[in-house]
Amino acid sequence: EVQLVESGGGLVQPGGSLRLSCAASGFIFSDHYMDWVRQAPGKGLEWVGRIRNKANSYTTEYAASVKGRFTISRDDSKNSLYVQMNSLKTEDTAIYYCARSTSSWSNWFDSWGQGTLVTVSS
């Protein structure tokens, strides 16, 4: 069974930093692209960014709203995905989900974690 478990959320002041983790199990993590998707309280879904697999050089993509502030990384030896979030703004307050994808262009977000809440407030 595919499992994705996020951790690391919490309360942080504007301008602060936070690192989220996503622990994966039940599938071959190293084969997959991985994404972060967020959802502000009471709002819709917003894609944050992606990291591809080793075969695709671990390249990354980011939403314009987080580019230059967020960095996505992965450790295939630990079956883990990360996002380092710097210079946080109040508008970054959201539940952050990790989601699994594959290199197939048709296969986006087929499994999701339960999410971790990030609150940016003074």
Place this chain on the structure above:
Amino acid sequence: DIQMTQSPSAMSASVGDRVTITCRASQGISNNLAWFQQKPGKVPKRLIYAASTLQSGVPSRFSGSGSGTEFTLTISSLQPEDFATYYCLQHNTYPPTFGQGTKVEIK
């Protein structure tokens, strides 16, 4: 960025009703579209990918159609567990973008 516009934004329906949700893209996206269901306080769940392919384990009352700029999600006979918010997602070009959501409520 490609804008995805869902209609309606909210609707009331009864158990057994046929429900259709539309998603329009601001430019052509071929069939690079997925549909997700999210119940209150729960994680999004993919229902449809490649515009019309049913995700394994999803009931056959759900179906998707369309290509280019107009897509539909149809629930042939609404069940009590289908009351939720539905989102479309285009992944034809970066950044992938979601529609604003359609909330299906009980009439």
